[in-house]
Amino acid sequence: MIDTHVNLHHHLYESDLEDVLKRAEEGGIHGMLSICDRIENYGKILSIVENRDNFWMSVGAHPHEAKDHLELNSDKLVALAQNKKVIGIGETGLDFHYNLSHKEDQIKVFKEHIKASQINQLPLIVHTRLADIETAQILEQAMKENEFPLLMHCYTSGTELLKKSLDLGAYVSISGIATFRNATDVRDNIQYIPPNRLLVETDCPYLAPIPKRGQRNEPEFINHLVNYLSEFLGKPHDEFKEELDKNFFSLFKRAVNVVQ
Numbered sequence: 001m002i003d004t005h006v007n008l009h010h011h012l013y014e015s016d017l018e019d020v021l022k023r024a025e026e027g028g029i030h031g032m033l034s035i036c037d038r039i040e041n042y043g044k045i046l047s048i049v050e051n052r053d054n055f056w057m058s059v060g061a062h063p064h065e066a067k068d069h070l071e072l073n074s075d076k077l078v079a080l081a082q083n084k085k086v087i088g089i090g091e092t093g094l095d096f097h098y099n100l101s102h103k104e105d106q107i108k109v110f111k112e113h114i115k116a117s118q119i120n121q122l123p124l125i126v127h128t129r130l131a132d133i134e135t136a137q138i139l140e141q142a143m144k145e146n147e148f149p150l151l152m153h154c155y156t157s158g159t160e161l162l163k164k165s166l167d168l169g170a171y172v173s174i175s176g177i178a179t180f181r182n183a184t185d186v187r188d189n190i191q192y193i194p195p196n197r198l199l200v201e202t203d204c205p206y207l208a209p210i211p212k213r214g215q216r217n218e219p220e221f222i223n224h225l226v227n228y229l230s231e232f233l234g235k236p237h238d239e240f241k242e243e244l245d246k247n248f249f250s251l252f253k254r255a256v257n258v259v260q
């Protein structure tokens with residue numbers, strides 16, 4: 001199993017990251033994509049993934065952090081993405097729920113990420129919350145100008161944006177939220193995602209799935225999500241896991257699987 005969205009540089013792992021990664025390995029997690037939220041964290045994340053097989057990273061600035069990245073441009077992102085450990089651009093996007101950065105700033109920074117992805121063709125990892133209309137408009141317009149690979153991460157938004165994203169060729173990633181009792185909207189959306197474009201993620205240390213809800217999340221807990229989804233979709237467990245891994249490598253083409 002690959003955990004397609006982890007935040008390993010988070011301060012909650014400061015004291016026991018090695019233990020967390022050991023449990024992941026013992027739990028059958030043989031790869032993970034560690035996400036960049038602020039450019040200043042690039043070095044820290046790289047130092048974690050650098051010497052580990054099947055550990056990769058992204059480069060980008062989270063929409064919450066847009067206010068501190070107004071100078072960030074696509075050239076800088078493309079330059080930082082030259083390291084072969086970098087396999088994606090983001091996470092980027094729009095979050096009008098928390099509005100921790102102004103809308104205009106989020107949009108500006110989002111567009112620079114898109115430009116980077118259009119240039120180097122690394123998948124754009126999109127976070128979107130309460131911004132369905134704006135997200136769809138920006139992605140549709142950009143895709144018309146110059147295509148790029150797309151991942152809608154931790155998808156909890158509306159069905160319309162989901163369908164529009166899928167029309168743009170997007171892959172869609174589901175997090176532990178899908179296991180929450182009240183997350184019927186998230187579960188209802190899964191039916192629209194073609195099986196060959198579905199990914200899973202923990203988004204750890206956030207969003208621990210049932211039965212770990214409320215705890216600090218970690219990559220090993222992805223097993224709870226995969227078990228839940230394989231049952232939900234009525235798919236044999238091993239087959240489902242293989243399919244998910246295959247989807248990951250078909251989207252993140254720069255990631256070379258060196259662990260089996």
Ligand SMILES: [Zn+2]
Pocket residue numbers: 091127153154
């Ligand atoms: Zn996110």
